[in-house]
Amino acid sequence: MPELSYREAVRDALATAMREDDGVFIMGEDIAEMGGSMGVTHGMLEEFGPERVRNTPISEMALAGAAIGAAMQGMRPVAEIMYEDFMTLAAEQVVNQAAKIRYMSGGQLTIPVVFRTQGGAGWSPGAQHAQQLEAWFVHIPGLKVVFASTPEDVRGLLWSSIYDDNPVVFFEHRTLYGVKGHVPEKIEPIPIGKARVHREGEDVTVIATGRLVHESLTAAEEAEKEGVSVEVVDPRTLQPLDEETLVASVKKTNRAVVAHEAVTRMGFGAEVAAVLQYQAFDWLDAPVERVGAKFAPLPFAPVMEQFVVPHADDVLAAIRRTVGRGN
Amino acid sequence: MAKVESKKTLPESDLRDVLREMLLIRRFEEKVEERFRAGELPGFLHVAIGQEACAVGVCRALEDGDIIASTHRAHGHTLAKGTHPNEVMAELYGKTEGCSHGYGGSMHLYDVEHGNMGANAVIGGGLPHVTGAALAFQMRGEPRVALAFFGDGATNIGTFHESLNLAQLWKVPAVFVLEDNKWAESTPESQHSPIRDLSERAKAFGMKALKCDGQDVEAVYKTTRQALEHARSGKGPVFVHLDCVRMHGHYIGDPQVYRDKEEARKLAETRDPITLLRQKLAVSDEELNELDTEVTEIVEAAVEFAKNGTDPAPEDALKNVYA
Numbered sequence: 001m002p003e004l005s006y007r008e009a010v011r012d013a014l015a016t017a018m019r020e021d022d023g024v025f026i027m028g029e030d031i032a033e034m035g036g037s038m039g040v041t042h043g044m045l046e047e048f049g050p051e052r053v054r055n056t057p058i059s060e061m062a063l064a065g066a067a068i069g070a071a072m073q074g075m076r077p078v079a080e081i082m083y084e085d086f087m088t089l090a091a092e093q094v095v096n097q098a099a100k101i102r103y104m105s106g107g108q109l110t111i112p113v114v115f116r117t118q119g120g121a122g123w124s125p126g127a128q129h130a131q132q133l134e135a136w137f138v139h140i141p142g143l144k145v146v147f148a149s150t151p152e153d154v155r156g157l158l159w160s161s162i163y164d165d166n167p168v169v170f171f172e173h174r175t176l177y178g179v180k181g182h183v184p185e186k187i188e189p190i191p192i193g194k195a196r197v198h199r200e201g202e203d204v205t206v207i208a209t210g211r212l213v214h215e216s217l218t219a220a221e222e223a224e225k226e227g228v229s230v231e232v233v234d235p236r237t238l239q240p241l242d243e244e245t246l247v248a249s250v251k252k253t254n255r256a257v258v259a260h261e262a263v264t265r266m267g268f269g270a271e272v273a274a275v276l277q278y279q280a281f282d283w284l285d286a287p288v289e290r291v292g293a294k295f296a297p298l299p300f301a302p303v304m305e306q307f308v309v310p311h312a313d314d315v316l317a318a319i320r321r322t323v324g325r326g327n
Numbered sequence: 328m329a330k331v332e333s334k335k336t337l338p339e340s341d342l343r344d345v346l347r348e349m350l351l352i353r354r355f356e357e358k359v360e361e362r363f364r365a366g367e368l369p370g371f372l373h374v375a376i377g378q379e380a381c382a383v384g385v386c387r388a389l390e391d392g393d394i395i396a397s398t399h400r401a402h403g404h405t406l407a408k409g410t411h412p413n414e415v416m417a418e419l420y421g422k423t424e425g426c427s428h429g430y431g432g433s434m435h436l437y438d439v440e441h442g443n444m445g446a447n448a449v450i451g452g453g454l455p456h457v458t459g460a461a462l463a464f465q466m467r468g469e470p471r472v473a474l475a476f477f478g479d480g481a482t483n484i485g486t487f488h489e490s491l492n493l494a495q496l497w498k499v500p501a502v503f504v505l506e507d508n509k510w511a512e513s514t515p516e517s518q519h520s521p522i523r524d525l526s527e528r529a530k531a532f533g534m535k536a537l538k539c540d541g542q543d544v545e546a547v548y549k550t551t552r553q554a555l556e557h558a559r560s561g562k563g564p565v566f567v568h569l570d571c572v573r574m575h576g577h578y579i580g581d582p583q584v585y586r587d588k589e590e591a592r593k594l595a596e597t598r599d600p601i602t603l604l605r606q607k608l609a610v611s612d613e614e615l616n617e618l619d620t621e622v623t624e625i626v627e628a629a630v631e632f633a634k635n636g637t638d639p640a641p642e643d644a645l646k647n648v649y650a
Contacts, residue, residue: 025466051466057496062489065455066462069473072444073394073463092486096449097456105437105445106428107647141648165650 001184007177009151010040010116013158014078016187018048021076024162027054027063028080028116037082038118038177064090064115068098068167071113076162084119084133084171091136098167099142110165114158120174120211120261121309127297130174132210132262137169138238138271144192145239147171149213151181153236156190164192173210173261195242197249201231204319205249207272208234208259212291212310216259219315228323238268246272247279255325256280257289257318261309264292286325289318337387337548339608345387345544346604349379351622352403353601355412358626359402359419363579367634368419372433373400377542377574380600381506382407384547385474385567388555392471394442394460396453399434401446404476409441416629422636429639430647444473451481454490454503461499461564472558474502480511482525491566495532498563502554503529505566506541508573513585529566541569542600545607572598 004012017024025048026041032055035042045053056063060081067079081087087094098111121130138145144166148154154172161168198213199220208216213234220230233249235241250256256276258269273288293309337345356374363372375382382403386395389408397404405415410426418425419433426438434448444460447453453475460473481487482505494501507525509516516523526536537554539546547569554565574595576583583591605615 057489057492059489059493061486062455062458062493065452065486065490066459066493069444069456069459069461070463070466071459072456073460075463075466077459092449092452093455097447097452101445102650103647104427104431104435105439106425106430108427108437108439109444110650144649 001182003180004151004155004183005177006151006154006172006179007038007040009155009183010158010172011042011044013155013162013187014041015044015047017159017162018052023074024076024078025052025054026078026080027056027067029056029058029063029082031055031080036080038174040177041080060086060089061093064093065097067113068093068101068111071111072101072109076112078114078116078162081115081117083129084117085128085131087115087117087133090115094137094143094167094169095140099140103142111167112165114161114168114170116170116172118172118174121298121305122175124300124302124305126300130298132260134171134209134238135262135266135268138268142167143239144168144237145171146192146237147209148236149173149176149210149234151179152183153190153196155183156188157192157236159187160189160192163189171210175211179214190236192237193240193242194237195233195235195245197231197233197245199230199232201229201253203229203253204255204257204322205231205233205253206257206259206315206319207246208232208315209238209268211261212259212315215310215312216315218312219319222312222316223319228319230319241275243275243279247276250276250280251283254283254285255322256284257291257315257322259291259310259315259318262292263295264290265295267292286322289322291315291318335549335552337545342545342604342608345383346601346608346610347618347622348383348407349544349601349604350618351412351625352379352382352406354619354622354626355406355415355629356402358630360579362630369421370432372419372579373577374575374579375400375403375573377572377595377599378506378508379403380544380547380604381504381541381569381571384544385476385504385551388548388551389442389472389474390555392442392469393555394444394471394473396444396457396473396475397436397446398453398476398478399446399448400478401434401436405436405438405443405446408438408443410436410438410443412625412629413632414438416633417636420633420636421638422633423639424632424636451477451484451486454481454486455493457501457503458490458494458499461494461501462497465497465499470559472500472502472555474504476504476506478511479505479507479509479516479525480514480519482528483519491529491532491534491564494564495534498561500558500561501564502551502558503564503566504551505568506571507568508571510573510577512577526566526568534564534566536566536568538568538570541571542598542603544600544604574599
């Protein structure tokens with residue numbers, strides 16, 4: 001099996017789809033000559049030309065909306081919104097338009113568009129370049145929401161998102177672009193709505209997304225040394241959510257921790273906790289623990305940023321708390 | 328090209344049909360007001376009484392395959408683009424026979440088969456879709472044009488500026504039709520825009536701008552044909568500025584406390600597009616009555632059709648969320 005970085009895996013999904021299908025094209029700020037602010041689309045201009053690797057002005061409303069319009073006419077555009085923070089500028093088009101056009105038209109139209117975006121702390125960009133806003137979009141009926149954490153997943157899920165007939169908000173994590181992993185020789189589509197069990201365990205289930213999947217795997221290894229067996233599950237798609245896999249895991253381990261980098265309050269983990277308490281109430285031996293960012297904008301100074309967002313230690317502490325509750 | 332040349336102006340036989348269509352839209356809108364006041368129509372509605380020449384003149388100029396995006400004031404555009412009055416009325420009654428099957432309502436009229444990509448309840452919301460649809464036509468080499476309707480109020484919102492900028496930058500086959508009725512809801516243009524000639528905004532993007540009297544349906548048609556020809560030939564998008572009159576309030580029931588009653592009355596008297604066309608064609612009272620009877624029957628039949636329509640099952644609300 002070949003090894004790809006997360007960045008290369010995203011690029012491979014885009015390029016392969018564009019080679020096979022004239023209807024697929026990408027558009028966004030600085031994606032052509034510069035290859036994207038994260039280098040994801042590096043080299044694609046040379047292969048596909050400026051028509052299909054389309055640089056846009058700094059104009060999120062129009063770029064998101066034009067992608068929607070092209071999708072309404074049967075194209076499969078992938079719009080890159082440079083930072084998740086800038087999804088707030090595109091939000092009117094994503095939330096009021098893309099998510100609802102099929103519905104408002106009584107099923108006449110499909111909007112096969114992907115909004116690729118990225119965020120994540122750990123490099124001190126301050127408050128406007130690293131937010132994790134996935135919960136905003138999970139709240140909107142009509143959108144699908146994906147957040148992949150490994151090269152294999154990001155490639156297979158992006159492929160499925162491009163070929164899904166619904167608008168998909170596709171979250172990537174900035175600090176994962178360099179992470180390497182083995183991927184199948186040929187792209188294997190990963191169904192949207194299917195969680196992945198990264199590590200099997202008996203005592204606690206950690207349900208984590210994005211960077212926190214990796215932090216949770218580290219925490220699980222530490223816990224193992226303390227005699228606690230941890231299962232780590234990544235939902236991978238937040239909408240639709242694979243409740244079955246999450247609930248089955250918690251029914252097995254009887255304890256759950258949810259972990260994400262986004263702010264804890266009203267975060268995606270709150271919904272997961274609600275699902276678990278309702279569907280696995282009689283199996284739970286302890287309250288569902290939540291790990292996420294503290295309730296503050298992201299600060300600039302590295303020591304403060306480190307303090308606000310969660311790390312493996314925070315997951316480990318949550319594992320210990322839940323085990324410490326006894327049966 | 329021969330076809331395009333021959334369609335630069337409307338022959339008189341067509342103009343009589345144009346008069347009929349404008350009258351149909353007028354009677355339809357009046358009936359909507361009446362049925363809303365009678366408490367039969369849910370939600371809230373905006374009629375475009377006074378702006379019939381814009382809807383009919385523009386839509387007549389389009390070719391098969393061209394598409395439109397409309398606004399919250401969408402009944403006229405939708406009818407002019409070919410949706411049957413029964414289907415528009417049924418939508419206003421929230422019936423499954425409606426053009427959006429009861430999911431949309433007055434501000435979300437869709438009819439994809441007839442090239443109507445949707446009314447929009449967010450001001451300027453449909454403008455980037457028109458740029459994007461035109462981009463799709465350009466990329467696929469299709470000789471189609473995407474056309475957006477919007478009002479003067481929309482020229483202040485970000486999507487307007489971003490969409491026109493992008494459209495001109497990429498020279499996509501789009502036409503942006505400003506129906507300048509001088510009111511953004513209750514706010515007069517003098518309070519919402521620092522300039523008096525809003526086509527200056529298009530010129531700022533380097534976009535070709537055409538202007539005409541939006542109450543003169545022939546002028547609207549001719550100007551739109553010119554714009555479409557330019558856009559279709561690959562020369563880039565065109566801004567069409569229609570100077571028009573909203574004869575009624577922003578919404579049905581709007582007491583229009585913000586508006587000079589005498590001035591509004593005068594406008595209705597002197598600038599009604601239906602009266603203007605009728606005078607131009609020298610249509611007799613008898614002929615007009617005949618037309619009126621005919622279209623009134625169509626509108627009455629639409630109300631009957633809508634009232635006898637099927638209510639969606641409540642749980643149908645969970646369909647069409649995803650494809």
